[in-house]
Amino acid sequence: MDERNIYLTTVPVAEAVERVRRALDRDTLLGVETVASHEALGRVTSRPVIARCSSPTFHAAAMDGIAVRAESTFAAREGHPVTLRRGADYVEVNTGHPLPPGMDAVVMIEHVIRADGDAVFLEAPAFPWQHVRRIGEDIVATEMILPQNRTISAYDVGALLSAGIFEVEVRARVRLTFIPTGDEVLDFRSRPTPAPGQVIESNSQVFAALVRSWGAEPVCLPPVPDDRAALKAAVASALEGESQIVCVGAGSSAGSKDFTRAVFEELGQVLVHGVAVMPGKPSLLTVADNGKLLVGVPGYPVSAVVCLEDLLAPLTAWLARSARPARPEITARLARKLPSRPGMEEIVRLAVGRVGDGYVAAPLPRGAGLITSLTKAQGLARIPADSEGLEQDAQVRVELLTPRESLDRVLVHIGSHDNIIDMLGNELMGLPEPVQLVSGHVGSMGGLSALRDGTALFAGSHLFDPETEDFNFPFLARYLAEVEVLVVNLAIRHQGLIVAPGNPKDIRAVSDLARPGVAFINRQKGAGTRILLDHHLKTAGIRPEEVRGYEREEFTHMAVAVNVLTGAADCGLGIYAAAKALGLDFLPLARERYDLVIPRAHAEDPRILALLELVRSERLQAAIQALGGYETTLTGRRMRPGEGLG
Amino acid sequence: MDERNIYLTTVPVAEAVERVRRALDRDTLLGVETVASHEALGRVTSRPVIARCSSPTFHAAAMDGIAVRAESTFAAREGHPVTLRRGADYVEVNTGHPLPPGMDAVVMIEHVIRADGDAVFLEAPAFPWQHVRRIGEDIVATEMILPQNRTISAYDVGALLSAGIFEVEVRARVRLTFIPTGDEVLDFRSRPTPAPGQVIESNSQVFAALVRSWGAEPVCLPPVPDDRAALKAAVASALEGESQIVCVGAGSSAGSKDFTRAVFEELGQVLVHGVAVMPGKPSLLTVADNGKLLVGVPGYPVSAVVCLEDLLAPLTAWLARSARPARPEITARLARKLPSRPGMEEIVRLAVGRVGDGYVAAPLPRGAGLITSLTKAQGLARIPADSEGLEQDAQVRVELLTPRESLDRVLVHIGSHDNIIDMLGNELMGLPEPVQLVSGHVGSMGGLSALRDGTALFAGSHLFDPETEDFNFPFLARYLAEVEVLVVNLAIRHQGLIVAPGNPKDIRAVSDLARPGVAFINRQKGAGTRILLDHHLKTAGIRPEEVRGYEREEFTHMAVAVNVLTGAADCGLGIYAAAKALGLDFLPLARERYDLVIPRAHAEDPRILALLELVRSERLQAAIQALGGYETTLTGRRMRPGEGLG
DSSP: GGGGOOOOOBBBBHHHHHOOOOOOOOHHSOEEEEGGGGGGGEEEEEEEEOOOOOOSSOOOOOSSSSEOOGGGGGGBBBBEEEEEEEEEEEEEOOOTOOOOHHHHHOEEEEGEEEETTEEEEESSSTTTTTTOTTTTTTTTTEEEEOOOTTTTHHHHHHHHHHTOEEHHHHHHHHEEEEEEBOTTTTOOOGGOOOOOEEEOOOHHHHHHHHHHTTOEEEOOOBBBSHHHHHHHHHHHHTSSSSOOOEEEEEHHHHTTTTOOHHHHHHHHHEEEBBBBSOOTTTOOOEETTTTTEEEEOOOOHHHHHHHIIIIIIHHHHHTTTTTOOOOOOOEEEEESEEETTTTSSSEEEEEEEEETTEEEOOOEEOOTTOOHHHHSOOOEEEEEETOOOOTTEEEEEEEESGGGGGGGGGEEEEEEHHHHHHHHHHHHTTTTHHHHHHHEEEEHHHHHHHHHHHHOSSSEEEETTTTTTTEEEHHHHHHHSSOOEEEEEEEEEEEEEEEEETTTTTSGGGGGGGTTHHHHEEEOOEEEEEEEHHHHHHHOEEEGGGTTTTTTTSSHHHHHHHHHHTOOSSSEEEEEEHHHHHHOOOEEEEEEEEEEEEEEGGGGOOOHHHHHHHHTTTTHHHHHHHHHSSOOSSSSOOTTOOOHHH | OOOGOOOOBBBHHHHHHHHHHHHOHHHHHHHHEEOOOGOOOOOBBBEEEOOSOOOOSEEEEESSSSEEEGGGGGGOOOTBOEEEETTTTTTETTTOOBTTTTOOEEEGGGEEEHHHHHHTSSSSSSOTTTTEOTTTSSSSSTTTEEEEOOOOOOHHHHHHTTTTOOEEEEEEEEEEEEEEEETTTOOGGOOOOOOOOOOEEOHHHHHHHHHHHTTTTEEEOOOOOOOHHHHHHHHHHHHHOSSSEEEEEOOOOOSSOOOOHHHHHHEEEEEOOOOOSSSOTTEEEEEEESOOOOEEEEESSHHHHIIIIIIIHHHHHHHOOOOOOOEEEEEESSSSSSOOOOOOSSEEEEEEEEEETTTEEEEEOOTTTTTHHHOOOOHEEEEEETEEEEETTOEEEESSSSSGGGGGGGGEEEEEEOOOHHHHHHHTTTTSSSSSSEEEEEEHHHHHHHHHHOOSEEEOOOOOEEETTEESHHHHHHOOTOOOEHHHHHHEEEEEEOOOOOOTTTTSSSGGGGGOOOEEEOOTOOOOOOOHHHHHHHHHEEEEHHHHHHOOOEHHHHHHHHHHHHSSSSSSEEHHHHHHTTOEEEEEEEEEEEEEEHHHHHHHTTTHHHHHHHHHHHHHHHHHHHHSSEEOOTTTOOOTTTTTTO
């Protein structure tokens, strides 16, 4: 099967873009058209624009006041006013009025002293041409207003109209067609519910939104099944349309149904297959026989975005001759080690927020299929091909996907997952000064590590210490002694065994997890819930090896519940709220305290103050109770060591 | 007339915005609506969005290859392959396929060795769940995908569709209406040619373009004349429409026809009249009786833009609950002193480019009426109200209006004006790697100063030294001895007296400038053309005081020609190209060398190399000759002292 590994020789991104630029003739590909100036925002001039009128076309008053002959005022000084008579010596003018013949200065109304009848006094001389907008001061007829290849700004629209230019010749908009492929993809237009093996096609709409944001025009076609002839027909037809670039979604990889390369080879010349970037590697660039660009866009959403943003965005800007909008950049401290395989550039999405005086960037999960790694990221880092990655605390250059200012309103949480955290995230966005909660779910122990490393503003934690029967404080004393913290309770919650509706495997206690035929789904190491499980297994005298599925780890209560819902597991340990959300059965096992651990150094941070105010509000406590499986008797209370469940 | 000075008490920008925020009830003003998810880019969610489907909805192959039971592969190692049989031990899968029942790992196709028939070998074990995308790995049904008040990104569109969310509830778009006013303004829709006293109305279209760029919706009405009843009717009618904000263009100043405040007072409560910012001061903010916002937008284009960008943009973002896009910022060295009147914040537009290792910012002319100061600026600086301005060479914080990267492609010219400079500006934008020429016209002497101060990459100069009959070199030796420069000729050009067609005042020589009844228009001090005039006046034995208009200064040949064209002057000294462009008569006086003076430190700068390659091209020389009044015998040649006109 090795012969299908067709892109062993990958090409760096810049080289891939350059190959396409050399292969396309942009002057032939993209025509020109004439548009009204007031509708030309964002369009690109195809020739210089020459002013038809001057602005102003006359000497104009630049202030409200009176027009005078400057020399008639030269004698004026304080206490020795000059008297001027209406009509003969002065004319009242408003801003923009033409200067009357013979007049060469304007005196502001504030400096005019009204005398009897039509006379006025001046107590200061006017100098020639004061407060006068001279002919052509702004724009001179016949001069160049805009050069060729200028992306027309809002201001340019004003300059064009002021110069009497009512239409402009611009380059046509770049058009890009997207053809999704695959037997398994469902057209979102039919509002489907996917069965196993099916996915809702969404890449075409991310494509469309990105293309619009580049000032270009997307054309999205319905999905084509995995059928070589059908794909060829669709691509050939798209090549005859108006688009300069035709993209095929997925199918450029090495699978047995990946026909994109074969079809492209029949229609043109392959330039690049395989780009030296992760994700995004299976990108395919081909110049079609009619001079257009064919692109195989990888199927995974994050790979597709890299292909679109790193290859197609610069190529579209080059075709359009517009400047490619650049992302703002900052330097941030890396919250966790970031290993990377040498030989490929790697793009890693990051959750970024201000912590103390600097920015902290926490790498998001790197799967190419994780569309939520796109939606949760505030920025991204590029690890060069020759690097093995970055160490924790390294300073990393971050390309921002959000305005820099917004990072000051990002509240970074790292720690245990709870459904109330999501609820807080929503409520914080409803404040008059919204706060964006960015939450990394690495378990309670991971949260304490993050506080020690200074990479989070607070951590959610529910660590139970069987010896003292207290929560969190024994662990804080052991693992976070050097950081002074506040501990504020979020809620008491109910943990238990989550099983399918009706409990078909008849699971009653932790001891049932050792039964043959029961598949368990566990939480990751360091999760408070896993520590709770281990405590209960130990109490029941069961070794981990006896639990089938003990090694299968999920990172959130909801993910555990989904495994049970779909039959991928029979049982998991989690909170009531997760079971209830998915209509599963729940066997209570323990009540526990879920606390917010807040370094005292951040206790007065406006984001933390907003969080605590929210936690202490009656409205939030009512909403927590409505979830079920929570008690709010301690919610918002500052906890002390030894209080247990209060 | 003092009673009309109604905004003596100005309010800082931030305070003005805050007053409006306190006066408006945004929840009532802006409703919600439901839109298709794939059309929701840039819209703002009005409630949290909950996932309907998980993604994936099943355990899915994450690679092309074979699905296996991991435990059946544990014995495999190099040289000791495990044999697997199709169907029983493995199933071929492509990326995205559901994992067959019982299988729990995927082996990449690259690691599968084909044996006889349906058998394959593996030489390495698979670990459980390798290359498998687990159920809900990306999105878990019932979890929150997006919080309220989230501005939907291109990525979010993908997440929504993947989660089976096909429509979302979002806040209505903010709508803003603009009503231009003034008897003197002409509706651009009628494609008018303005007579003296008239201007083409363009602010409404700058407004429309800016409002669109904020993600809001503009409504532009035709101009209303200076008639109080008509204005009131138009505003009242707009208040009944869908817009939350109604703007009136001009008329909020203190002139005798400024009815905006009076009309607003009849329809609501004035919150702010006069903002402590220049330009932009006459802004007027009023809450209407029906809860909407009324805005008096100043009439001058730069003032209007400040009102729109500094007051209306943040208020629109606040209404919409979207993040206001921030401008990138840099620090630049100030090319010239920037005095400012204390008591008012001042916004100054800047030409910005990279020079050497840093950025240099040259203040553009500050008239509130100069729309070209908007189109020519790469950035702006704010001088705080308590400052008297900034010194030359001060480090100044610049808000960029263009991507930071583009500054590396800005070629800063400071010096004498010539029409060929505009032509070069256009041609440089046509290069494969376009260069944006930013040109400050301060005369030849000003250009040499800029080179001494390191604020320009090159200077255009045509300084004639009567003693040696040479050009530029004697001045370079005197004023720029410390900077090593190259001098490259751009063209020999013809200077002469520019007079009205048919030469009605019968001007034949410089001596005629002393005649009574002849109005002259001069160039600014330091301009090579003024030095040439002074030389010819001296030769003719005429003192400057004898020339009427000697003190009236313009900064470009074209501005001089426009004065003659409109009758504002009878004669000026300038180049043939300017006279020809406006159809004026021209009396040749001198041939002179217009050279490009380039510091050797910048001689290898890619922008300078691009410039020189262009100057030396036959195409450009042909274009120069086509202008008339130029000779290209020296064009592109490196000049040496003493060569004169060659």
